[in-house]
Structure formats: structure tokens, C-alpha cells
Amino acid sequence: MSPVGLCFLFFFSVLVCHWEPVCCYANGKVTKACGSMKPHHGGASGQTTLSPYQLQTNTSTFSPGDQIRVILSGTSYFEGFLLQARDAAQPESASAIGSFTLTNPDRMQLLTCNNHQGSAVSQTSDARQTEVVVIWTAPQDSPNEVQFFVTVVAHYKVFWLKVPGPIIYQHGITPHPHQTTSTHPTIQPTTPSILPGPFTSEGCGQSKSCLLDPPGCDPEKDPHCFYMSMSTEGTDKTSVMFELSGPAEGYVSFALSWDTWMGNDDVYLCIKDEDRVSVSAAFVSGRTYPEDHSQSGLSSVSWRLADGSIQCRFSRPVKLTNQGRFDLDQGYFLFLASGHTQYGEIRKHSRQPLISRDRKLITGPPQVLRGSRSPTIMKMHGALMLLAWMLTGSVGTFIASFYKPDWPNQTLFGQKVWFQVHRGLMMLTVILTVVAFCLPFIYRKGWSTDAGVHPHLGCCVLVLSLIQPIAAMHRPPPDSNRRFIFNWTHSSIGIFTEILAVATMLLGVGQTSLPLPSPWATSVLIGYVVWVASLKVALGWHSRYRKCTESLISEHFMVEKKRNVKNVS
Structure with a gap:
């Protein structure tokens, strides 16, 4: 065999030896996972947040041969599941107990686990659903206590592993407390109602506090504006009612924060999931996705989807003990954000959040709050860069x-x-360039990964800007025969830096941290660039014309001088 063939054979052997299969069974044939109940989805581990799904039974007691109705439901859609019954005294045992009967064979199927036919149930496809109903038949040799377990897959790598369900007991057995096998209890699903109509800004500053974008926003008249309100309930002010509305394809949310920086914030989300909205609370520990989603503590939940906007309303107590939520009798900055979702999971907000300019005491007197989507430090960054390259830099090169x-x-x-x-x-x-360059790093506390090419070009502009004065300090004397090299290099770098700065500013206009009116901001900048370029062309033509005129005058003067000399002689 040739050396190339031997190398290929060796590579193929190593590949086979180290092959690690990744299984994804959208058709629900997951008998390999009967014991662990864990999906083999690219090595993903189960979610550590509270499960939005739960199991229910129509009875808490049974006798051998009884048929028990088991219901899997949740507050959001799921694409797959694996349901089993096990001995509650030995929940870690891999043996499934009893057998199931299907109520909808088109959406679910029976599996054979531990050579026991029909001892588990799974989906037949990845079609999204919110509820599954099956019938479980207790075997003649049933243990005294039986507990149901389910693994629910929201989407591929997003799943909750072995969520514990209710325990049912044989007649005559006294129930006793069991230690749960999950560190995260399931969320008891709520039944939110649908709002009868849109919110209104009427009463803002009088009976409720409001944060509006743009100012004067009234969601009743304009569903594409952002609106948030809060008002205390009852004479003792022990709870607060929140209303949230905004145009979004995925979610709208607000956060309570101690400062104007994202991180360590109490977040509340209204997430669109197909034709309904789920409302939950979460916590943001840094510039990351919200963690520990929960509906605990939220009541009077209602929502509405209409005219491309998401609206939700809920109430929560001023103080929630052992919930990790902020107390509402404190002052906080308010963040208002929106964005897209994918498979029920939120993505990064599509615009810079609206941040209130001052802290607001949530239970304080009603007022209309003012906010901005542009942090002052980023406004300074843009203003200094424009001042540097649209004024001082341009005038300096003109001179x-x-x-x-x-x-x-x-x-x-x-x-x-x-x-x-x-x-x-x-x-x-x-x-100005150096100062402006540092401001985004101070604001972001590091490099921004979401700004595209803009920061990279900004670094190039800064480096070239620093090269120019350093090179000028080492320029040769005017009468040196190498002076033309410096002149050409200095001029070329200057022109290239100016062009690069213009490109960087054009990209900066579209940054989410500095929302400018579109397309007017870009049009104004392009118009200014065209005007400067036209002026340079005109002045360049005028300079050449003046040199030609001066040259002709000089030649004419020399001719006249020679003629006068001849006449004298």
C-alpha cells in the first residue's frame, strides 16, 4: 500500500476508535434512554432552572389492575417527552412499572423498557404540543408506592431531565414524606386570562407611574410604542400591579436595577409562544441571559397579542421572602427591553434598552418617568469622534x-x-480620538462582541492617528533629498486614515448603543462627506489653476524682461 493510503487508513482508524455517537430521535424511539431517561443531544445536560412542566394524576390511591389517568402539561410548548412509572421507594432504579394505554396514537407511542412492553411513552414526532394524556395500568405485583417521572424536551439541547411527578399509594398504605430526587421543584402552572383590550396611558402621573418610549406613548392609540406602568394595590400597598406593552416578535421585558449597568437585576418577561404569552420572573447576574425563570409570586396574570405588539399584566407582593426577588419598597433604575425568541428561549435584545434617568421608588407617588436608550458615555463617544473627524481633522488637512x-x-x-x-x-x-476610543471600553467594561466591524476599524484609525505625529517628529529637513518620501507617506497615511474614519463613523451610526434616527443620520453623514470631498476637489482644481496662472505670469515676466534687455543693448 502506498504511503498516502497508509496515512488515510491510520486517520480513519483513529476516527472510528474515537467516534462518539450523538443521537437525536425526533421520532421518539428512545429505548436506549429507558434507564437514565436522558436524551443524547450532543452531550447537552438538562436544564437547572425550574421546570415549566408537571405531571398530574386523577387519583392518589390505587389497587392492582386499576387504570390511572396521567396528564403531562406545561406553561410552554414541548417537542418530546419520555414518561415512566417507577417504585417510589427506589426512584433511582431503572425498572419501569406497569403499562400505558395511549389516548392519541398519532402523537404518542408505547416503548418497551426492560423487556416490559408498553412500560414507557414517548412522542411520535417533534410536533409541538402542550399536553399529553395517557392511561397507566397498575400491575398485579405493584409496589406499595408508585411515582411517575418524565423527561421533557423543549427543543434539542433544551430539556428538563427526570422531572418528578405525583406519588400514588395502594389502598391501605399510609403516605409518608419522600425526599425529592430533583433540586428544582416544578412550577405550578397558572391559567392567565386574555386582556379584553389594549392598555391606555390615561392616568399616568396621577394614579400610576409610567415609563414611555417615545414620550407621550399611548398603546391604545399606537401599539408600536413602548409602555410600562406600575401602581400599588390596596390601601396597605402590599402589592404592585405592572403593565407592559411593546412591539416585538418574541418578548418584551423590564428589569429593576440598582444602577444603569446590566447585571444583578430582577427581570420580568412576557414571552410570546406561538399564539399565547407566558409571563415569568428571572434574574440576570451579568451580561448574560436571564436565569432561574419562575412564575412563583406572580398573580392576576393576563396578556394580549394584537397589532404586532405584546401586552401583559401581572401583580406581585411588595416583599417576596425566599424568592430571590427585589423588594418593591426600594428605589431602582428601570430597564425596558424587547427582542426575538427561538423555540421559546429569549435572545439578546434587538435594541439598546430604555433606561430610566433616575431611580424610582416602586411604591412611591405616581409620576411619568423619563428614559433614554443612549447612555451619556456613548453619546460622548460619538460626539467626540464626529468633532475629531468632521471638524478638526478635516480643517487641519485643508490647511x-x-x-x-x-x-x-x-x-x-x-x-x-x-x-x-x-x-x-x-x-x-x-x-479627541484617544479619549473617544476609551469611552466604549469603559462603558462595556471590555471588548464588545456585538458591534461588528466598527470597533476593529476604530482600532485601525487610532493606530494610524498615533503613527502620524510620531512620524512627523522624525521628518527629515526641508532641504533633504529624502523629504519627498516623508511628504508622500505622511499625506497618503493621512488620506487613508480619514477615509477609514468616515467608514467607521458610517458603521457607528447603526450601533444599538447609540440609536440615531434612521435613515436621516446616515444621510446627513453621507451628505457631509460628499460636501467635503467636493470642496477638496474644487480647492484642488483652484490650487492647480492658481499655480498655472502664476507660472504663466512668471514666464510672461521673464519674456518681457529678456525683451527689455535686448532693447537696451
């Missing part, structure tokens, strides 16, 4: 390129006027 002849002999502090003005403006440009 060096076109105004040297206007001050041929005038000096300022020992140097020609044009040079001093050019150097001062360009040094100011470098200083």
Missing part, C-alpha cells in the same frame, strides 16, 4: 493641502502660520 501659499512668510511662535495651525488641529484630533 496643509490648500492654504500654504496664503501665509508664505508669516510665522507664529517661530514656525510658519499654516504649519502651526495644521499641527495644533491634528494634535487636537489625535487627543
Whole structure:
């Protein structure tokens, strides 16, 4: 065999030896998982958050041969499941007990676990559903206590492993407490109602506090504006009613925060899931996705989907002990955000969150809050960059390129006027660029991974801006035969840096952290660039015309001078 063939055979052997199968059974034929009940989905582990799914039975006692109705339901859709009954005294045992009967064979199927036919149930496809009903038949040799377990797959790597269900007892057996096998109890599903109509901003500042975007937003008249309100309930003010509305394809949310930075915040989400909305509370520990979703503590939940907007209303107590939620008798900054979802999981907000300008005491007097989607530090970044490259940088290059002849002999502090003005403006440009460059890093506390090419081009602009003054400090004397190399290099780098700065600013206009009116902001910037470019072309043409005119005048003067000399002689 050739060396190439031997290498290929060796590579193939290593690949086979180290092959680790990844199984994904959308058809529900998961008998390999009967023991552990764990899906083999790319090595993913089960969710550690509270399960939005639960099991229920129509009875708590049974006799051998009885048929028990078992219901799997949840507050969100799921694509797959594996349901079994096991001995409650030995929940870690891999042996399934009893047999199931299907109520909908098109959506579910029986599995054979431990050579026991029909001892488990799974889905027949990945079609989304919210409820499964099966009949479990108790065997003649049933243990005294039987507990149901289910693994529920929301989507591929998002699943809850071996969620414990109710325990049923044989007649005559006294129930006693059991230690749960799960560290996260299931959420008791709520039955939210549908709002009869849209919210209204009437009463904002009088009977309720409101955060509106844009100012004056009324969701009753404009469903595409963002609206949040809160009002205390009862004379003792022991609970607060929240209302939230906004245009979104996936979710709208708000957060209570101690500061204007994302992290360590109490978050409340209204998530669209097909044709309904789920409302939950969560916690954000940093610039990450919300954790520990829960509906615990939320009541009077209602929602509405209409006109491309999501609306939800809920109430929660001012104080929630042992829930990890913030007390509402404190002052917080309010964050209002929206974005997309995928398979019921939220994604990063599509716009910069609206942040209230001041802290608000949640149980305090009603007021209309003011907010902004642009942090002041990012506004400063944009303003300084525009000042550097649309004013000082442009004027500095204009002076060096076109105004040297206007001050041929005038000096300022020992140097020609044009040079001093050019150097001062360009040094100011470098200083403004350095300061503006640092501000986003201070705001983000590091590198931004969501800003695209903009920060990379910004780094290039900064480096080239610093190269220019360093190179100018080492320029050769005016009469040096190498001076033309410096002039050409200095001019080329300057032009390239200016073009790169313009491209960076055009990309910066679309950044979510600095929302500017579109498309007007881009149009104004392009218009200014076109005007500057046209002015440079015009001044360049004028400079050449003046040089040609001066050359012709000089030649004419020399001809006249020679003619006069001949006439004299």
C-alpha cells in the first residue's frame, strides 16, 4: 500500500476508535434512554432552572389492575417527552412499572423498557404540543408506592431531565414524606386570562407611574410604542400591579436595577409562544441571559397579542421572602427591553434598552418617568469622534493641502502660520480620538462582541492617528533629498486614515448603543462627506489653476524682461 493510503487508513482508524455517537430521535424511539431517561443531544445536560412542566394524576390511591389517568402539561410548548412509572421507594432504579394505554396514537407511542412492553411513552414526532394524556395500568405485583417521572424536551439541547411527578399509594398504605430526587421543584402552572383590550396611558402621573418610549406613548392609540406602568394595590400597598406593552416578535421585558449597568437585576418577561404569552420572573447576574425563570409570586396574570405588539399584566407582593426577588419598597433604575425568541428561549435584545434617568421608588407617588436608550458615555463617544473627524481633522488637512501659499512668510511662535495651525488641529484630533476610543471600553467594561466591524476599524484609525505625529517628529529637513518620501507617506497615511474614519463613523451610526434616527443620520453623514470631498476637489482644481496662472505670469515676466534687455543693448 502506498504511503498516502497508509496515512488515510491510520486517520480513519483513529476516527472510528474515537467516534462518539450523538443521537437525536425526533421520532421518539428512545429505548436506549429507558434507564437514565436522558436524551443524547450532543452531550447537552438538562436544564437547572425550574421546570415549566408537571405531571398530574386523577387519583392518589390505587389497587392492582386499576387504570390511572396521567396528564403531562406545561406553561410552554414541548417537542418530546419520555414518561415512566417507577417504585417510589427506589426512584433511582431503572425498572419501569406497569403499562400505558395511549389516548392519541398519532402523537404518542408505547416503548418497551426492560423487556416490559408498553412500560414507557414517548412522542411520535417533534410536533409541538402542550399536553399529553395517557392511561397507566397498575400491575398485579405493584409496589406499595408508585411515582411517575418524565423527561421533557423543549427543543434539542433544551430539556428538563427526570422531572418528578405525583406519588400514588395502594389502598391501605399510609403516605409518608419522600425526599425529592430533583433540586428544582416544578412550577405550578397558572391559567392567565386574555386582556379584553389594549392598555391606555390615561392616568399616568396621577394614579400610576409610567415609563414611555417615545414620550407621550399611548398603546391604545399606537401599539408600536413602548409602555410600562406600575401602581400599588390596596390601601396597605402590599402589592404592585405592572403593565407592559411593546412591539416585538418574541418578548418584551423590564428589569429593576440598582444602577444603569446590566447585571444583578430582577427581570420580568412576557414571552410570546406561538399564539399565547407566558409571563415569568428571572434574574440576570451579568451580561448574560436571564436565569432561574419562575412564575412563583406572580398573580392576576393576563396578556394580549394584537397589532404586532405584546401586552401583559401581572401583580406581585411588595416583599417576596425566599424568592430571590427585589423588594418593591426600594428605589431602582428601570430597564425596558424587547427582542426575538427561538423555540421559546429569549435572545439578546434587538435594541439598546430604555433606561430610566433616575431611580424610582416602586411604591412611591405616581409620576411619568423619563428614559433614554443612549447612555451619556456613548453619546460622548460619538460626539467626540464626529468633532475629531468632521471638524478638526478635516480643517487641519485643508490647511496643509490648500492654504500654504496664503501665509508664505508669516510665522507664529517661530514656525510658519499654516504649519502651526495644521499641527495644533491634528494634535487636537489625535487627543479627541484617544479619549473617544476609551469611552466604549469603559462603558462595556471590555471588548464588545456585538458591534461588528466598527470597533476593529476604530482600532485601525487610532493606530494610524498615533503613527502620524510620531512620524512627523522624525521628518527629515526641508532641504533633504529624502523629504519627498516623508511628504508622500505622511499625506497618503493621512488620506487613508480619514477615509477609514468616515467608514467607521458610517458603521457607528447603526450601533444599538447609540440609536440615531434612521435613515436621516446616515444621510446627513453621507451628505457631509460628499460636501467635503467636493470642496477638496474644487480647492484642488483652484490650487492647480492658481499655480498655472502664476507660472504663466512668471514666464510672461521673464519674456518681457529678456525683451527689455535686448532693447537696451
